Amino acid sequence: MRALLDYLSQYVRTLTVYGFAGSEKQLTELADWLDGYGVHLQTVETDGSGPGNVAVLHRDSEVLGACTVEGLLARADIGAETGDEGEPALDILSQFPAEVVVKRGLSVTEMVRVSREYERRALREGAGTLHAGFQQLSQIAGSEQTMETYAALVDAGVDAYVYGYPDTGLENPPFTVVEDRQRDLERYWFLLYDGGGNPHRTAALVSEECLTDETGGDADGAPGGPAGSYDSYFTTAPEVVADLFDLADEEHGDLLRLSA
CATH class of the missing domain: 3.30.870.10 (Endonuclease Chain A)
Incomplete structure (x- = not known):
């Protein structure tokens, strides 16, 4: 079955959040929400010199999309104001459905x-x-x-x-x-x-x-x-x-x- 698993591994997608500024509760709820799409969540701490609270969806090194974490939380209905931040999440969400x-x-x-x-x-x-x-x-x-x-x-x-x-x-x-x-x-x-x-x-x-x-x-x-x-x-x-x-x-x- 190794060849089958190697073939299927191309569909593995990860959402990396850089400089997450929310609560642990939000992070847990976001991970659970993404899990429903088969997307793995990971976080990366930043030194604060660049943009923070940014989510990047990728397959290995291939970037599929990016948005603000606030927009993603709002779209997932996880304790965030919708406002102007909801729109950037729409494009990345279109990448979530997978074969x-x-x-x-x-x-x-x-x-x-x-x-x-x-x-x-x-x-x-x-x-x-x-x-x-x-x-x-x-x-x-x-x-x-x-x-x-x-x-x-x-x-x-x-x-x-x-x-x-x-x-x-x-x-x-x-x-x-x-x-x-x-x-x-x-x-x-x-x-x-x-x-x-x-x-x-x-x-x-x-x-x-x-x-x-x-x-x-x-x-x-x-x-x-x-x-x-x-x-x-x-x-x-x-x-x-x-x-x-x-x-x-x-x-x-x-x-x-x-x-x-």
């Missing part, structure tokens, strides 16, 4: 919620192919609701494939089980759905578990959350989903049944 939402350090509960949403898309369509990585097969075997969901997908007409390290067995499941015996996919929670020919139903979720030295991972790999959480990318954009299918076929074509 890919980026979330750092999602909990298992949050990951399940997103997965269920995408599984329901496939269930409503009742066609196409869905690939889901569970890391270990015990993750699906131990959840009656998940087993029922994937059985329902097959009954509805969806070709469902589940992947995981075979730490347990699954007795006669109606969906196709692919054993990841080499553990190539064990660090990743993913779901790819081709929409069954309907571009409005495509969906993809690609996540990497945040590991620490204690859990066998690399703490220098810049994971965004504690062990057991996930750095996640998810999208319903047809072009992006198609690219992810192609990349998955290139990287794991011997394992993923993408052409079945």
